[in-house]
Amino acid sequence: MNNQITSQKSGDLDPLFLSNLLEKYSTEQSIKKWDMGASSSRDLSVQVQNGKAKQLKGSQRNSLTLRVWNENNQVGITSTSDMTNKGIKKAMRGAVEASLFGNKIESPEFSPLAKTELEEDNSKISSPHTIDDLLIILKKAEEQLIDTHPAIDSVPYNGLNESYMERIYINSEGANRHMKLSQSSIYLYAKAQEKDKKPRSAGAVKINSELNDLDINLCIKETSDKLISHLNYKPIETNKYLVCFSPEAFLQLLNAFSSMFNARSILDGLSLMSKDSLGNQISVSTLDISDEGLHPENVGAFSFDGEGTPTQNIKIVSEGKLINLLHSEATARKFGVKPTGHAGLGAKVSVSPDWLVVRKNQTEEDKDESLGVKKTNKEFILIDELSAIHSGVKASQGSFSLPFDGWVVNKGKKTSIEAATVAGDILKVLDSIVKIENEQIVTHQGISPHVWVENVSITGEA
Amino acid sequence: MRVKCHNKRKKKLTNSLLTRKNEDLLFHTFDETLRFQLEELLSVGKSAGADLIEVFLEKSDNISLMAEQDDISNVSPSFGIGAGIRVFLGKKDGFVSTNDLSKEGLLFALNQALGMLGLSTGSHNSFKFDGLTDFKDFASKKNGWLDESPDIKESTSKLLEATISLSNKNKNLQVRRASYSRNWQEVLVAASDGVFARDIRLHQTVGINVIAQKDKNRSTSARRYGSSGNPNDLRNWDIEKSVCDLNESAQKMLYAGYVEAGQMPVVLANKFGGVIFHEACGHLLETTQIERGTSPFHNSLNKQIANKAVSAVDEGLSNHAFGSLSMDDEGMEPQNTLLIENGVLKKFLSDRAGSLRTGHPRTGSGRRQNFSFAAASRMRNTYIKQGNFSPDELIKSVDNGLYCKSMGGGSVGPTGQFNFSVEEGYLIKNGRLDKPVKGATLIGEAKEILPRISMCANDLDLAAGFCGSVSGSVNVTVGQPHIKVDSITVGGR
Numbered sequence: 020m021n022n023q024i025t026s027q028k029s030g031d032l033d034p035l036f037l038s039n040l041l042e043k044y045s046t047e048q049s050i051k052k053w054d055m056g057a058s059s060s061r062d063l064s065v066q067v068q069n070g071k072a073k074q075l076k077g078s079q080r081n082s083l084t085l086r087v088w089n090e091n092n093q094v095g096i097t098s099t100s101d102m103t104n105k106g107i108k109k110a111m112r113g114a115v116e117a118s119l120f121g122n123k124i125e126s127p128e129f130s131p132l133a134k135t136e137l138e139e140d141n142s143k144i145s146s147p148h149t150i151d152d153l154l155i156i157l158k159k160a161e162e163q164l165i166d167t168h169p170a171i172d173s174v175p176y177n178g179l180n181e182s183y184m185e186r187i188y189i190n191s192e193g194a195n196r197h198m199k200l201s202q203s204s205i206y207l208y209a210k211a212q213e214k215d216k217k218p219r220s221a222g223a224v225k226i227n228s229e230l231n232d233l234d235i236n237l238c239i240k241e242t243s244d245k246l247i248s249h250l251n252y253k254p255i256e257t258n259k260y261l262v263c264f265s266p267e268a269f270l271q272l273l274n275a276f277s278s279m280f281n282a283r284s285i286l287d288g289l290s291l292m293s294k295d296s297l298g299n300q301i302s303v304s305t306l307d308i309s310d311e312g313l314h315p316e317n318v319g320a321f322s323f324d325g326e327g328t329p330t331q332n333i334k335i336v337s338e339g340k341l342i343n344l345l346h347s348e349a350t351a352r353k354f355g356v357k358p359t360g361h362a363g364l365g366a367k368v369s370v371s372p373d374w375l376v377v378r379k380n381q382t383e384e385d386k387d388e389s390l391g392v393k394k395t396n397k398e399f400i401l402i403d404e405l406s407a408i409h410s411g412v413k414a415s416q417g418s419f420s421l422p423f424d425g426w427v428v429n430k431g432k433k434t435s436i437e438a439a440t441v442a443g444d445i446l447k448v449l450d451s452i453v454k455i456e457n458e459q460i461v462t463h464q465g466i467s468p469h470v471w472v473e474n475v476s477i478t479g480e481a
Numbered sequence: 482m483r484v485k486c487h488n489k490r491k492k493k494l495t496n497s498l499l500t501r502k503n504e505d506l507l508f509h510t511f512d513e514t515l516r517f518q519l520e521e522l523l524s525v526g527k528s529a530g531a532d533l534i535e536v537f538l539e540k541s542d543n544i545s546l547m548a549e550q551d552d553i554s555n556v557s558p559s560f561g562i563g564a565g566i567r568v569f570l571g572k573k574d575g576f577v578s579t580n581d582l583s584k585e586g587l588l589f590a591l592n593q594a595l596g597m598l599g600l601s602t603g604s605h606n607s608f609k610f611d612g613l614t615d616f617k618d619f620a621s622k623k624n625g626w627l628d629e630s631p632d633i634k635e636s637t638s639k640l641l642e643a644t645i646s647l648s649n650k651n652k653n654l655q656v657r658r659a660s661y662s663r664n665w666q667e668v669l670v671a672a673s674d675g676v677f678a679r680d681i682r683l684h685q686t687v688g689i690n691v692i693a694q695k696d697k698n699r700s701t702s703a704r705r706y707g708s709s710g711n712p713n714d715l716r717n718w719d720i721e722k723s724v725c726d727l728n729e730s731a732q733k734m735l736y737a738g739y740v741e742a743g744q745m746p747v748v749l750a751n752k753f754g755g756v757i758f759h760e761a762c763g764h765l766l767e768t769t770q771i772e773r774g775t776s777p778f779h780n781s782l783n784k785q786i787a788n789k790a791v792s793a794v795d796e797g798l799s800n801h802a803f804g805s806l807s808m809d810d811e812g813m814e815p816q817n818t819l820l821i822e823n824g825v826l827k828k829f830l831s832d833r834a835g836s837l838r839t840g841h842p843r844t845g846s847g848r849r850q851n852f853s854f855a856a857a858s859r860m861r862n863t864y865i866k867q868g869n870f871s872p873d874e875l876i877k878s879v880d881n882g883l884y885c886k887s888m889g890g891g892s893v894g895p896t897g898q899f900n901f902s903v904e905e906g907y908l909i910k911n912g913r914l915d916k917p918v919k920g921a922t923l924i925g926e927a928k929e930i931l932p933r934i935s936m937c938a939n940d941l942d943l944a945a946g947f948c949g950s951v952s953g954s955v956n957v958t959v960g961q962p963h964i965k966v967d968s969i970t971v972g973g974r
Contacts, residue, residue: 075597077577079590080563080855098559100580109560117556150597175773175895188867210775210895211735217926218775218897248660258744286694287549288656302839309497367547367554396634404953411922414657416699420922422900438898440922440972442742470626477923478972479743 025048031082034187034197040104044088044111044186045191052088053114054190056325057081061355065175067161067171069173072154078431083107084364086127096366104298107339117366130348130358133194133327135240138313142200142322144183152230153179156210157205160235164209167243170250174224184319187446188215188327188364196323203230207242207289207439213250219435221245221424224432228318228461245403246351248426252435255427255479262441262475263392266377266460266467268402268423271309271467273375273420274464275412276445277355280310280343282350283370284414291417291446301341302449305383308336310345311361312373316461325364330373336382345370377467379455390454392469398429400422400477402441413443417445439479511538511669511679513616520612526568526591527608527673529600534591535672535833537565537810538582539852542627548640551648554901556814557635558797563852566590569838570598572838576855589812613677614899616681620667620681627665630683630710636661639715643689646724656692661685661715666851670812678812684803684956685714686795686945689723693731700734700919702727702887702904707803707945710929714801730887731903733917740973746882747923748875748909752944755890755959756791759863759898759948760891761927766795766820767846767858768835769951775895777928778826783830787824787931790868794819795830797845797861801944804861804957811856813890815845820863824932832858850953857952868937872963875936877912883921883971884909896926900972922972930966938963 037057045053059081066073084098085107095118099110118247159177165171165461181203188196208222223241227233262301264272279301286294292301312320312330322330326348333343346354347370363369379385392401411421420442424478428432454471493929519536526534540562540711547555563580564587575597577590595601631639640659647657666682690703704727708714737769749757765776778786787793797815798804811833819827831839832847837857847856878885884907890903943960 072573072597074855075573075575075594077590077593077597079577079579079581079586080853081580096557098557100561100563102580106560106562113558113560116633117558120553120556120637122552122554125554174777191804208895218777220775338626366556405894406894407890407900408903409687410892411900413701415701418920420902421922422898422922422924422972438924438926438970440900440924442739442920442922442972442974476974478744478922478970480744480924480970 032057032185032187034148034189034195038189041085041111041347044108048111048115050087050089050115052191054188055085055122056186056188057083059185060182061440062180062182063150063153064178065150065157066178067154067157070158070162075293075347081409083111084108084365085114086366087111087118088119088126089115090119092124092126093118093122093123094366095119095121106108109135115170116171121366125349127347127349128352129190129192129194129327129423130328132329132358133188133190133257135329135401137196137329138320142198143228144199145201145203145231148181148230151221153167153181156235157359158241160205160207163242164239167239168247170211170213171246172212174207174209176282177206178215179205186321188323188325190327195325196327198321198323199320200321201228202225202319203233205233205238207238209242209246211250219246219249219252224463226318248433249424249435252372252437254437254481255477256481257478258431259355260470260477261397263399263401264470264472265403267462267464267471268405269467270375270451270462270465271408272419272448273377273406274372275454276414276417277372278414279373280345281370282344282346283368284356286353290417291415296341297344299341300339301446302330302336302339303386303452305455306336306338306449306452307333307378307380309376310361310372310374311376314374314376314466316375316466324360326358326362326368328358328360328362330360338383339370345372358387363441375465377470379457379468385455387471388454390471391456396430397429401426401428401433409459419443419445437480443477448475492635495730508608509565511667515669516616516677522587522591523671523673526595527610528605529595529602530545530605530608531568531570531595531598531600533569533673535567535670535811537852538669539563539665541851542665543663544633544658546633546636546640548644549920552639553637553643554640556637561851564590565852565855566594566599567855568594568600568893569837573598574834574855578853584718610673611675613671613931614675614711617678620679623681623683626681626683626712629813630663630685631715636715639718639720643720643724646720647691647728650724651693652693652729653714654731655694658690668699668810671809676812678939680808682709683712686707687715689716689727691727691731693733693735695735698735700731700737702731702734705945708801708804709805711801732906734919734941737917737919738969740921741882742971742973744968744970746879747971748879748882748884748967749888749964749966750886751940751942751960751962752937753946753959754885754964755944755961756888756891756946757866757867757899757901757923758892758961759860759959760901761897761925762931763795763860763863764893764950765897765927767832767860768829768831768839768841769770769857771829771841772835772838777897781826784826786928787821787825788934789824790887790937791821791824791931791934792866793821793864794866795860795863799862799943802862802943802958806861809847809856810849811847813843813845813847815861818844830858830860832856844918848952848955850955854952857950859950859952859955860948860957862943862958862960864941864943865937865960865962867939867941868940870936872938872940875963875965876909876914876940878936878965879909880911882909884914885923899927900924920973924970924972930969933967933969934964935967936965
């Protein structure tokens with residue numbers, strides 16, 4: 020192998036150069052107000068199969084999104100991956116043309132926080148590794164995983180990736196945000212089959228800013244433990260059960276219904292909540308939810324959003340009450356608050372959560388304090404991971420029907436469930452929580468403890 | 482070993498493709514004049530000892546629009562350029578993508594791909610490269626497509642016509658949205674086995690969706706339409722028909738109760754009902770899955786895997802269908818691939834890498850979302866062939882079951898377990914359609930469900946969709962006639 024092949028290459032984004040270029044092109048088009056977000060990434064990734072390299076990938080990508088305000092304050096936008104002068108000039112022309120069709124009633128403005136001081140940037144930039152390094156690590160991980168149990172025959176889906184990312188935001192009023200970070204990730208998805216039984220599969224993902232700090236052994240162990248625990252399976256009867264959601268599963272569910280906390284969705288009528296919902300009790304009083312993009316465990320977080328607003332930690336639900344929403348500049352203006360750092364960049368700006376953190380409110384008592392995933396003797400369903408979120412969730416109606424991987428747990432003994440779905444209404448689920456455990460567990464999509472919910476509908480095949 | 486190359490000049494990259502023309506790349510078409518530069522690039526790769534090098538060049542010009550209620554809320558044009566360079570050595574491959582089309586950028590990408598496989602340029606003094614073959618220009622009659630497509634003004638007018646028409650039909654519609662996207666793509670493929678071809682693709686989609694609300698009842702309904710290679714598609718959109726269909730669905734589902742879970746016979750409607758076959762069976766017949774050993778059908782060629790009532794095809798040829806193409810993303814013309822004949826598995830879908838690794842011949846199915854993905858075997862227009870029954874005969878054959886008139890999305894696991902949401906469902910009682918129900922999910926495994934498709938009606942129809950998989954999101958059509966599944970698990974409350 021050529022040890023010189025790494026994921027880094029010179030060619031960083033230059034905010035000053037881009038700013039001067041856009042100033043020139045905007046003047047040519049009689050545009051006085053504009054802003055721009057640009058990103059650049061360099062990636063290397065490997066996949067292996069049976070101890071050999073399968074596919075090796077690299078990429079160097081740049082893109083730019085340009086927004087302009089015309090003389091009628093209508094906004095136009097254009098994106099391009101052509102970062103040549105002509106490409107950027109064409110993007111300016113495209114944005115000006117698009118602005119003629121911009122919404123005359125509701126236009127975004129610059130974020131009032133686009134020039135405020137950012138939190139100290141503590142993001143780590145790791146030293147690049149060679150493709151050889153990545154291959155050696157992944158081949159070893161594949162081998163170790165297969166060796167953990169005789170029934171594990173392959174790791175059909177796997178990958179090890181190292182990325183370097185860069186993002187800038189600049190505008191015609193002098194805002195200038197610039198940040199770089201690195202990220203590494205590994206995923207292992209293994210398959211096992213025992214004689215006269217169906218094939219079973221399970222996987223795990225780990226992310227870190229440094230490849231050297233990536234917990235590969237834990238990824239192997241989690242995948243193996245899960246897969247082995249699914250080898251002995253049985254169907255379950257359709258019924259209502261006491262359910263314990265794993266931290267991953269509960270966060271998946273919350274993220275699927277995050278339009279409840281999203282000011283843009285509320286204004287568009289796509290949320291279960293309305294403008295008047297702030298202050299309302301939306302769950303049991305033991306539940307606290309916040310969005311903490313600045314949490315140190317949130318690897319890959321940028322310190323500003325698409326509009327240049329600093330990323331912030333926001334308390335969303337406290338003691339079960341909805342106390343804050345996630346905002347862009349435009350939604351914040353409508354609600355009379357400040358932007359929260361959750362915006363994209365567009366003619367109509369999207370809003371999305373960064374990193375949800377679920378906690379038990381320590382001043383409130385759970386309905387059933389006796390429950391605990393490691394100690395409960397009564398029968399319950401442990402839901403490990405939900406599937407098909409994109410198709411099984413009706414976010415605007417609150418309903419969901421989702422397949423899941425999980426176990427029936429009885430007196431501490433776990434038996435894998437062959438195939439089943441969990442269905443319900445999110446507000447009913449939040450109101451039927453009987454226990455939120457104290458131990459918070461970090462996942463790749465946020466932090467949550469195990470959360471217990473009673474009377475949950477499960478469809479099985481028994 | 483023999484060294485042969487069309488370009489007799491020194492094997493050193495000139496600047497023409499990579500710098501001077503780069504400045505004009507968005508504004509001029511790819512054509513045969515790139516031959517020499519591409520041959521030089523491929524020669525550099527061959528000189529490193531690669532078995533095969535493939536260069537995929539792409540330009541795109543897209544626009545997406547959104548109308549909400551009675552206003553245009555978003556107009557987003559985007560342009561793109563990029564290249565994907567793939568190098569094969571044995572059964573391994575290295576792939577690098579870049580949108581830096583300078584000489585330095587492309588050489589860096591090529592060297593990176595070569596280095597991934599332990600190769601370095603100039604290490605083989607003699608190599609065989611016969612140069613590129615005759616240029617196949619599949620785009621020669623498509624150069625005007627971009628200009629012939631509706632402009633922003635015309636497109637926004639059509640969308641507003643739809644949302645206003647919805648308002649006029651039903652005052653209970655709290656949310657009315659219409660979206661349009663036009664994706665224009667020009668691609669050029671050059672490979673060291675001689676492939677040298679160009680194509681232009683034009684895909685247009687229109688989506689409409691609503692939320693109906695009355696008191697505490699809420700329903701959502703959506704429809705999507707799509708075409709390929711038809712600049713007039715949006716102009717010819719029958720807005721009135723689409724709006725009536727969507728409104729009727731939203732109204733019926735507004736008061737629907739939740740379905741009771743259980744095992745039951747199911748009749749699936751035509752068009753988008755075919756999404757289940759696409760997800761639950763089609764993906765398992767791609768060599769991308771076969772080479773991983775996860776498909777339950779990897780040893781089932783010429784064996785009975787489905788009921789005799791089932792024959793299915795995947796093709797890229799239907800006129801203007803969303804999944805049709807003149808050449809795949811590896812420069813091969815698509816085929817009409819018979820996947821299943823009377824329940825017997827006849828063929829897998831294969832791309833270049835899949836063929837290399839599994840031995841199944843290529844079917845013109847190498848597809849990718851764009852230059853940043855390596856091509857993989859992917860479906861195009863996939864459907865179950867029609868049978869001889871009328872749709873009514875299928876309904877009449879069920880005492881207690883579910884009629885799935887409109888399907889939502891779904892997913893399939895690596896070993897064939899699938900699940901799909903039902904957007905619009907009705908109970909079937911004593912052979913007749915009964916009350917509407919919501920919240921239904923169909924759950925099963927391909928291997929167990931295919932033998933239970935016992936009846937196919939005579940009303941085959943196709944529907945446009947997007948399929949996400951290893952090589953990104955690609956345009957496809959799914960399809961089927963009305964079909965009956967004798968027993969399937971229905972998830973509900």
